[in-house]
């Protein structure tokens with residue numbers, strides 16, 4: 001039996017594989033693409049919230065959001081190290097590819113955070129969406145990824161609580177605060193649902209990732225699960241509305257139906273045409289340049 005067949009059989013029986021196993025090149029490449037995308041997303045995900053550290057409305061909020069942003073940088077570090085175990089690229093190569101625009105990250109971070117409500121919204125709902133995706137990926141067939149995600153998921157659940165506390169205080173605050181959080185929901189609704197990636201039929205990679213057991217649920221499945229189990233119930237709890245006239249509960253299918261999302265816009269943002277793509281990459285470039293002396297002093301540059 002070829003190594004490809006035996007690995008495929010093992011992962012389809014729910015077994016996990018280690019970097020020391022005889023992993024076929026296709027497996028390593030698919031895992032590399034998925035884990036590098038995830039690591040990039042964690043590191044770019046620090047940027048939209050980072051600007052609110054300085055402007056947080058109290059010392060307690062400032063401490064919580066700076067700890068959260070620091071956690072996300074730590075997640076990126078864990079994931080780049082996990083990706084390195086595949087033996088295809090070094091951490092430095094991956095960091096270079098990110099600033100050069102040669103590798104992707106999740107599209108949702110290419111939108112601006114205009115108000116403090118956006119910082120609360122992201123922590124509650126984007127990290128909430130990440131919990132659904134990453135929670136399912138704990139079952140991924142690549143053992144180092146699964147182990148890394150267990151730690152990451154604990155921290156993500158704290159991020160959601162931190163975000164929910166901000167959302168709760170705005171939604172139960174003054175009229176102006178309530179308008180601010182509703183405005184955040186209006187602007188972030190579509191990018192949030194698109195966080196799960198393209199529709200299943202639009203993606204070239206979903207089948208391959210599922211065949212290798214790297215991904216256990218499809219983008220559309222996770223999107224629907226998040227909408228039904230978290231997004232709609234939490235927004236209802238805080239008296240917030242989704243900006244979709246067609247949102248309706250389907251009793252037979254026991255799920256919320258929603259309007260089709262603008263996938264042309266999604267693809268445009270994914271290819272670099274979003275409102276903040278250029279700024280995110282130039283921020284990363286600046287961070288690399290400004291911190292060069294630290295890496296040199298530590299002997300890693």
Ligand SMILES: [Fe+2]
Nearest residue numbers: 042071072075
């Ligand atoms: Fe994270």
Ligand SMILES: [Fe+2]
Nearest residue numbers: 072127156159
């Ligand atoms: Fe997070």
